[in-house]
Amino acid sequence: MATNFARSVMMGPMTVIIAAFIAIAAAVAGFAVRFLRRDETFEGLIPGLLPAPGQQVARRHVRRGQQPPVAVRFNPPDGVRPGLAGVAIDGRVDPVELSATLIDLAQRGWLTLHPLAHSAGSKPYDWQLYAAPQPPNEPLSPTEEELLAAAFGAGPATTLSAFRREPGVKSASDTLLGEAADRRWLRHLSSASSWSITSVGPTMIVIGLAALFWFGAGFIGIGLAVGGATFWGLTRKLPEPLSAEGYAVRVQCEGFKQYLATAEAEQLKFEVGIDTFGRYLPYAMVFGVVDHWRTVFSEALRADPSGELDTFDWLVLGDALQTVMILDLFSADFGIFDSLTTEFADFADFSGLDGITEGIGDVFDGFDGGD
Incomplete structure (x- = not known):
């Protein structure tokens, strides 16, 4: 009862x-x-500008995702590597930020990538990573140090599939977000x-x-x-809100993204030279404009292939290196981006790190990727 x-x-x-x-x-x-959890911006300053040292500027909140008019920027923000640029854009760390950091390290001379054996016309089943015997004399960020330690802590060579299982890959994503916090880009972390x-x-x-x-x-x-x-x-999928400083960097990154997303082959070749394609590649990855970058690069390289492949000396393809092989490498069917990002996304899925895989499908539209 x-x-x-x-x-x-x-x-x-x-x-x-x-x-x-x-x-x-x-x-x-x-x-x-x-x-x-809204972003901040500086009151009364042109979007993308920071106050002068000692200048007191009021701050106001802006709705997340609100995009002010941005001026096209022809180079990356000063001192902002590709991984941090990706964090500034969306307030989180996705697999593409880590893969872009690895590519950036490679093109700066810290490592080389070798495709392992594969049948003609197919993607390599894995990639071999070799530490540079004489690395550059330049400082590394904490995230870069962790990725290199994860890759080469046990020796001067590893494979991408083995690299993804290293605990340092997981901690590198946390470290990258911490770097943004150390720069006071995030309102709270x-x-x-x-x-x-x-x-x-x-x-x-x-x-x-x-x-x-x-x-x-x-x-x-x-x-x-x-x-x-x-x-x-x-x-559950809220990004970290940006401080006014972080929002200013985001606007600068948006301006550079707009440049990479709209520039044409002749324009880039005339203004910056084909050799900068390698330096801008990691930024194109985190900005989600790698398809346009690949198309522009292909057009420029086909028009004048002589002497322009030095920018990709971190890709070791053997004695038969040809322009067409470079173009194939960056195609959607044979992409190094696909291999790198899938490895990082697989690691994130394996570890149950839901937040790290958010947005990967949008960033690599047409590529394999996780959520």
């Missing part, structure tokens, strides 16, 4: 109201979190607070389902589960 009475209370009109209130409150809380926000939704779902199936909580259990799913959907 008591059980029937309790069950009737759990399924009564008041319970429906309580369940609806829980679900609505969870949705409101989710939107509030999204609202509070606390793994504890981020974890607590993302854990609220799943916790509510578990409690709601447990209340529904084990305790007969009826509509209250449903309300908790629905509210938890709503909150989780609204908050």
Whole structure:
């Protein structure tokens, strides 16, 4: 009798109201979190500019994703490597940021990449990475140090498939986000607070389902589960909000992205020279404009292939190196980008690092990739 009475209370009109209130409150809380995690910008300054040393400038919030008019920029922001440029664009670390960092290290002379044996017309099944015997005399960022240590900690050579299983690859993604925080690009970066926000939704779902199936909580259990799913959907993929400093760098990166996405072969060849294609390649990767970059490069190289392949001396293809092999390497069917990014995405999936694989499909439209 008591059980029937309790069950009737759990399924009564008041319970429906309580369940609806829980679900609505969870949705409101989710939107509030999204609202509070907005970017900042400097009040009264041209977007992309930083205050002069000692200058006091007010800050205001802007909606996440709001894009101000940007001026085309013909080179990367000063001191901003490709991985950090990717963080400035979207406030998070995806596999493409790590693969672009590796390519950037290669073109700067820290390592070389060798495709392993493959049948004619097919992609190599793996890539061999060799540490440079005489590396450049230049400082490395913490992320770059971790990636090189992960690759060559056990010796001067490794394969890409073995590299992806190294713990240093996972920690490098955290380090890259930490570098952005050290530059004061992020409004706040606390793994504890981020974890607590993302854990609220799943916790509510578990409690709601447990209340529904084990305790007969009826509509209250449903309300908790629905509210938890709503909150989780609204908050689980939120990027880190940018500070005004970070937002200014983002605007600069957007200007450079616009240049890479719209420049034509003759324009680039005349303005910067084909040799810069190798230096700009990692930026094209993180900006998601690698298809256009490849097309422009192919056109320029076909028009004048003589003496322009030195920029890719970090790709060791043997004595039969030909222009067509370079072009094939950067094609969608035989892409080094595909191999690199898939390896990083596979590592992220293997480790259960959902956040790292977000957006990879958008960045590499037409390539293999994870979520």
